[in-house]
Amino acid sequence: MDLQDGAPHLKLELPVNRALGARYDALVASGDISEDPVQREAVRHLDLLNTRLGETRLASKKSSLGWLFAKKKNQLWASVQGLYMWGGVGRGKTMLMDLFYEVTVIRRKRRVHFHEFMADVHDRIHAHRQAHKRGEVKGDDPIPPVAAQIAEETRLLLFDEFSVTDIADAMILGRLFTQLFELGVIVVATSNVNPDLLYKDGLNRQLFMPFIGLLKSKVSILHLDSPTDYRLEKLAGSPVYLTPLGDEARAQMNDLWQRLTHGMPPHKEELENKGRKIPVPCTAAGAARFTFDDLCMQPLGASDYLRIAHAYSTLFLDDVPVLSKARRNEAKRFITLIDTLYDNGIKLIISAAAEPADLYMSTDGTEAFEFDRTASRLIEMRSEAYLAGERRERHA
Known part of the structure; x- marks a missing residue:
């Protein structure tokens, strides 16, 4: 591992994990799905991501787990690029997400509809504010402790149907995910729309735009543009x-x-x-x-x-x-x-x-x-x- 510009880059030579590719091949061979070059490209991206996750987990286990290393450990995980798959209905996005969830090497993982995730975030924010009123916690900003809770529970977040419709969600996403990404949480998401069009025509969308930039810096964007539904x-x-x-x-x-x-x-x-x-x-x-x-x-x-x-x-x-x-x-x-x-x-x-x-x-x-x-x-x-x-x- 070498450090460049403060970010860790792994040089471990491990074979590409083809667990998802093998599952996809089996589904094609059985006739359950048809071979699709666009889906095959998504499978390749997900297998490479799974390999990267395995390398990073191995590197982090070999290093000291003390608090002095915690920041560098987070940097190690933060260097892993997630994936955002978008396209029309029936292109196989959710199927690929389900398969990836099954085969990924990460154990601390959570697959959730984005709406449910944000409802949980709002519940945690409310609980922190109530605890602060009772004098049980310090600090009146709930975002850092909520992000820390989520990062402690989950290394890999898999979002199905990533969409933003609520202004309350839109206004906190940037700060929340800045914290989550810094804590080494990796995101894989499916959506029906290009990330540039998230929260399109939403109220005060200009305040939401930095989140789109942040998201695009932390995930690879893959358009599943197969002509077949x-x-x-x-x-x-x-x-x-x-x-x-x-x-x-x-x-x-x-x-x-x-x-x-x-x-x-x-x-x-x-x-x-x-x-x-x-x-x-x-x-x-x-x-x-x-x-x-x-x-x-x-x-x-x-x-x-x-x-x-x-x-x-x-x-x-x-x-x-x-x-x-x-x-x-x-x-x-x-x-x-x-x-x-x-x-x-x-x-x-x-x-x-x-x-x-x-x-x-x-x-x-x-x-x-x-x-x-x-x-x-x-x-x-x-x-x-x-x-x-x-x-x-x-x-x-």
Whole structure:
């Protein structure tokens, strides 16, 4: 290792870690995915990053771990360049992120939707301010201690759906990530937009611009500009509205899930919305799967459905029953859910007890009128034209 301009540069000659490349090769060989030169380039970048992480971990372990070395150790990790992958829906960004998370040599790692990460940051900031009021901690600036907490817990931060929509987030990102990068935290992120367009048209965006410069100095930018939407390709020729309910519909839903998630193991997670937790029982490769009861029998509203729409580009919804005035609350939630998914261009794969026009039995009342629109949208959402469309733009 030599030091140049105060920054450490490793000269360890280790073979490139091809763990991700091997997983990608296996998926291609099995037919779960198609060979794609743009994805292959992303795999190469991620394998090189994994090698760099392994080298840095080895170098830091060989050095003294005392407090005198702490600063140099942080400099060592801070020299590692992360990766920011951006591109349209269905290009494989989340799949590659999932695979990298599985194979990376780093143990202190955290994979999280950017929105959830920032909600956690705001909670930590609030807790520090309350502790300061009680005289339990010194210093009224919460950013350094919050960054130190995160860096102690996590060496590698993997952000899915990196986006900035909230001015409160925008105003603290620069200071927070300056601290995190100095403490040696490495970032890998996926996003739908070029980093230069983050927080586009946001309030006081000029105050946010230094963060973009900081981010670009700490990550390599890779545009996944493949012309193919692989998620759409997987759906080609397959019905996405399955009725009636039963073993056949369930088997078709399971088959589509396996195809769209490339057979990757699903996991549970939680989304945060305004201090509430939304359980997600099944997610993989950027898709999420719920039952009707999960989303429409629970006290969820429009902002919760919007939070889900911002987190996943494809939604599976199982076991939608025929509704009536006796299930007015569930019907209203279902109407709101479909409106939200439609307005955001989310791909929907659904199993239901009847065709859209027959899902609501009553012919009078507000819900009956509103359900006419829902039925129309459900019909459109299974069309090739809808499935081929990008999600409508939002702040990114």
